[in-house]
Amino acid sequence: MSLNPDAILYYSTHPVEFVEDIIRAKPDARQKDMLQSVADNPLTSVRSGHGVGKSAVESWLIIWFLSTRPYPKIPCTAPTKHQLYDILWAEVSKWLRNNPVLENDILWTQEKVFMKGYREEWFAVARTASKPDALQGFHAEHVLYIIDEASGVEDKVFEPILGALSTEGSRLFMAGNPTRLTGFFFDSHHKNRAQYNTLHIDGRESSRVDDAFIRTITEMFGEDSDVFRVRVAGDFPKSLPDSFIPxxxxxxxxxxxxxxxxxxxxxxxxxxxxxxxxxxxxxxxxxxxxxxxxxxxxxxxxxxxxxxxxxxxxxxxxxxxxxxxxxxxxxxxxxxxxxxxxxxxxxxxxxxxxxxxxxxxxxxxxxxxxxxxxxxxxxxxxxxxxxxxxxxxxxxxxxxxxxxxxxxxxxxxxxxxxxxxxxxxxxxxxxxxxxxxxxxxxxxxxxxxxxxxxxxxxxxxxxxxxxxxxxxxxx
Structure with missing residues (x-):
């Protein structure tokens, strides 16, 4: 590919610099934290409010991992086709389009993103999390699992990942609004927290979240509501649901x-x-x-x-x-x-x-x-x-x-x-x-x-x- 071996070696542990130099994007401070976490840790779990730029980070991670590892496989999943294809997959296409370094080497299709000439061995693929076997069968020295809106993904979909992550070069990145008080994603921030590098991103701290969005949620539901906790603060809901109308x-x-x-x-x-x-x-x-x-x-x-x-x-x-x-x-x-x-x-x-x-x-x-x-x-x-x-x-x-x-x-x-x-x-x-x-x-x-x-x-x-x-x- 267009990057020389020394550049690939450097960028393999410096995803932030890769995004800035090669993808030509400008991640904010919290996006940089997410990117570097995947380079430094096998397991990363991010709970956040709405609109902090998670989908952009996931698309950058896909491109970075494809560009800096030999023969990687990147299974990507989300609870809905809309989230997976219309948002995440479209985001990958946006950053690859007209990129002078990458556009001739990494090819985007609706089913796969892959290294030119290596469609079956060097790729990222989108699979909706509707079946238990959605993430089965991905064996390689370098595997990166991307789980978008992870709180909505059922535990049975996560089970095949656990065996695959035993490989040293494997990585897991999952992120989402913390909507459920049970499940794999919830446990990654609670009883299994020691196994993960966990990040918490409050929308009020993100430069990407519109103040009008925060103001509307606050005025309509209040800072103690589950709507505010999940959509803005990036916190899990309370144990008891709220009344809809006071x-x-x-x-x-x-x-x-x-x-x-x-x-x-x-x-x-x-x-x-x-x-x-x-x-x-x-x-x-x-x-x-x-x-x-x-x-x-x-x-x-x-x-x-x-x-x-x-x-x-x-x-x-x-x-x-x-x-x-x-x-x-x-x-x-x-x-x-x-x-x-x-x-x-x-x-x-x-x-x-x-x-x-x-x-x-x-x-x-x-x-x-x-x-x-x-x-x-x-x-x-x-x-x-x-x-x-x-x-x-x-x-x-x-x-x-x-x-x-x-x-x-x-x-x-x-x-x-x-x-x-x-x-x-x-x-x-x-x-x-x-x-x-x-x-x-x-x-x-x-x-x-x-x-x-x-x-x-x-x-x-x-x-x-x-x-x-x-x-x-x-x-």
């Missing part, structure tokens, strides 16, 4: 309740009872800011519930003729029947409202009635829809409840005062999952803790939720 926020919003006057929009969330002891709840919210008293029904008859919802829609349309109505129905389980009945009658409902207004002599724009099919187990994301939003939810349940939490935090939502609703909103817990996303406690787990199904809170969350509609174009 009770004092609910009490404050309930005390500030005012009756609606002339809303421009009414959102109605309908949570349909799934079991005998659950309740069906119809919850109107005016202009996304004022909750009206919800209707609560203790039955699972979809036809009757659909009829009651239609009555509510017609009555609200008559009382508030200037308002659009957006009806959002929980369609998991029995709710799909309620949705289907109302959807079949949608045009008739609009006509009936128009006829009633005409009979009452009400002059108003044509009635706007939108109907949405909603699912609590749907796709997650951010409440804002912005990929740069630092608070990401694992599924649509989190998005719905996240919209309630944000509105309560910003004090732009007043709640109908009810102790049962306050209890439901403030008793649901959350964890930060292995992807750094917020994941709410499942209803089954709440019931095991002796809590009822949060039907009133779910109906409120549906009302505030803004479902994303997709348009499909045929090419």
């Amino acid at each position: 009770m004092e926020w609910c009490e404050r919003a309930s005390a500030a309740h005012t009756a609606p006057e002339s809303p421009n929009r009414i959102d109605i969330g309908v949570d349909v009872a799934r079991y005998g002891d659950d309740s069906s709840v119809v919850c109107p919210v005016f202009d996304k800011s004022t909750q009206a008293e919800p209707d609560i029904y203790h039955h699972n008859n979809t036809t009757e519930l659909a009829g009651r919802v239609i009555i509510t829609v017609k009555q609200l349309a008559r009382d508030y003729p200037a308002a659009e109505i957006h009806l959002k129905i929980d369609c998991d389980g029995l709710g799909v029947g309620v949705y289907d009945i109302i959807n079949e009658q949608r045009d008739d409902i609009i006509d009936a409202v128009e006829q009633a207004r005409e009979a009452d002599g009400i002059d108003a724009p044509r009635f706007v009635f939108e109907l949405y099919e909603c699912h609590f187990g749907g796709e997650g994301g951010t409440v804002s829809g912005d990929e740069g939003d630092p608070i990401e939810y694992a599924n649509s349940t989190g998005l719905m409840w996240g919209a309630v939490r944000l509105a309560l935090y910003e004090q732009r939502l007043s709640l109908w005062e009810n102790d049962q609703q306050i209890s439901q909103l403030s008793n649901r817990k959350y964890v930060v999952n292995s992807k750094g996303q917020i994941e709410l406690e499942k209803k089954e787990a709440m019931k095991k803790r002796g809590l009822p199904s949060p039907d009133m809170a779910d109906a409120l969350a549906l009302a505030l939720y803004e479902p994303r509609r997709y348009t499909w174009e045929l090419g």
